[in-house]
Amino acid sequence: IAGITQAPTSQILAAGRRMTLRCTQDMRHNAMYWYRQDLGLGLRLIHYSNTAGTTGKGEVPDGYSVSRANTDDFPLTLASAVPSQTSVYFCASSEEGLVGAKQFFGPGTRLTVL
């Protein structure tokens, strides 16, 4: 059982380019989440999905979009990347469809926007 996988592991991207970060879980969890982690700021919630077919905005949603076509996958898209989106991105999931439920994290994607 892999748990949560993220791809790519790291990426350097030119400003203005479109980028999709992938996240897949095999635990059949209802809810999935995307966070960004910046030095000195901890983790901040970008978007979440309580169940397949639904999504919601977190604390810092601007510049990002998500979709949840099925239970396992929750891609995060940067339509036109900017340098302030340089960060480490973590995907997480929880069995229950609540933001506050016990969460399990993927290994992260380190994104650099130049």
Next chain:
Amino acid sequence: GIQVEQSPPDLILQEGANSTLRCNFSDSVNNLQWFHQNPWGQLINLFYIPSGTKQNGRLSATTVATERYSLLYISSSQTTDSGVYFCAVEETGANNLFFGTGTRLTVIP
């Protein structure tokens, strides 16, 4: 949004020592979680503890929701305990999980 403050920001321990990490939050919460981020960046859920006390091996946690704080106890620390410890809270009425800025723990042999 809710403010989540962790203390101390940094802590250096000799192997075998005990420590207490604190998490204060500014408003009522539905639940609270503690996470450990190891030096390789992996985040592990330690406790899901909206109230009361839980123990898992050398680690235990206590949340006193009415007084808006939680404590994480690490006993007989080991070098593998090094990393950053985060608490995260779900503010009542807000569909969001807010993280503190963490306590960086270094355990030296």
